[in-house]
Amino acid sequence: MSQATMKEFLDWAKPGSEESRLAMQLDPERIPRHVAVIMDGNGRWAKRRRLPRVAGHRAGVRSVREIIEDCCRLEIGALTLYAFSVENWKRPRTEVETLWGLLRHYLHQELPGLKKNNVRFQVIGRIDALPQEVQNDLDFAMVETAANSGLQLNIALNYGGRSELVDAVNAILARARQSGEPLQVDEATISSHLYTAHLPDPDLLIRTSGEIRVSNFLLWQIAYAEIWVTEKLWPDFRTCDLLEALIDYQKRERRYGGLGEAAPSVESEADATLVGVIPGKNDDAGEAQNPRPSSLHKFPE
Numbered sequence: 001m002s003q004a005t006m007k008e009f010l011d012w013a014k015p016g017s018e019e020s021r022l023a024m025q026l027d028p029e030r031i032p033r034h035v036a037v038i039m040d041g042n043g044r045w046a047k048r049r050r051l052p053r054v055a056g057h058r059a060g061v062r063s064v065r066e067i068i069e070d071c072c073r074l075e076i077g078a079l080t081l082y083a084f085s086v087e088n089w090k091r092p093r094t095e096v097e098t099l100w101g102l103l104r105h106y107l108h109q110e111l112p113g114l115k116k117n118n119v120r121f122q123v124i125g126r127i128d129a130l131p132q133e134v135q136n137d138l139d140f141a142m143v144e145t146a147a148n149s150g151l152q153l154n155i156a157l158n159y160g161g162r163s164e165l166v167d168a169v170n171a172i173l174a175r176a177r178q179s180g181e182p183l184q185v186d187e188a189t190i191s192s193h194l195y196t197a198h199l200p201d202p203d204l205l206i207r208t209s210g211e212i213r214v215s216n217f218l219l220w221q222i223a224y225a226e227i228w229v230t231e232k233l234w235p236d237f238r239t240c241d242l243l244e245a246l247i248d249y250q251k252r253e254r255r256y257g258g259l260g261e262a263a264p265s266v267e268s269e270a271d272a273t274l275v276g277v278i279p280g281k282n283d284d285a286g287e288a289q290n291p292r293p294s295s296l297h298k299f300p301e
């Protein structure tokens with residue numbers, strides 16, 4: 001993140017605010033490239049208020065909007081949100097249907113804001129199994145934002161880390177069968193067949209609601225991620241919580257099994273690809289064609 005962006009963020013946060021106090025502790029040079037979030041606790045949030053579980057999911061949409069806006073302001077390269085796991089089909093049918101309805105509503109309402117903020121929207125998971133009308137809306141949002149060069153937003157839907165690895169292995173086998181060449185697999189081969197092949201691995205994994213587990217999320221990709229868990233339930237997650245996570249992340253010494261900070265030796269080609277689109281790393285090339293908006297568009301409430 002550039003100093004100018006930091007200044008813009010501080011202007012937005014307003015002098016004297018908690019957001020501003022926290023943001024001043026951030027090192028603009030060490031903003032993570034990719035943040036992944038396990039959004040947990042919607043059901044408990046609703047239960048505490050004696051509301052139906054789906055009220056918690058509805059309230060969670062505000063936190064989704066806020067973290068996306070924050071990531072845009074902080075020039076985080078990629079954000080991956082775990083919205084629906086392969087195991088979530090076990091929930092009551094009405095809850096599952098409400099989640100798809102909420103997602104569709106979210107897409108209709110927020111797409112203009114995503115476009116204005118230069119967000120590129122993508123999904124990861126076994127998308128073919130989702131209701132057709134949900135797939136259509138997702139496709140539309142992906143096409144509409146495909147040329148954007150700002151935040152790469154990934155929503156994980158019908159996602160499982162193990163199924164992703166199974167899909168990757170099957171894709172590698174299919175390619176080997178087709179080419180007829182002897183099969184030799186290394187880490188880069190697997191990384192390049194994951195749903196996240198175009199992205200660097202997450203630097204930071206955030207989980208809300210206090211549970212200390214990874215719940216089958218990005219199992220391969222979080223090998224070296226820093227994990228930050230908050231007791232806050234997802235609908236209560238605000239800008240200050242993200243800033244606290246980032247401050248804590250910046251205090252950690254990342255050794256990747258070695259003795260000092262150095263990226264792991266095997267990285268996917270995607271690292272280079274995304275570095276190319278993160279403003280600040282490559283300002284001259286990316287910004288001229290598809291500039292970040294100078295002032296952030298507010299998503300509708």
Ligand code: FPP
Pocket residue numbers: 039040041042043044045057058060061064081082083084085088102103106155234
């Ligand atoms: C986990 O809480 C949350 C989910 C399974 C769904 C997340 C969905 C949203 C935040 C809303 C819509 C998303 C988008 C991307 C627009 P839980 O129900 O497991 O909570 P609990 O553990 O307290 O029961």
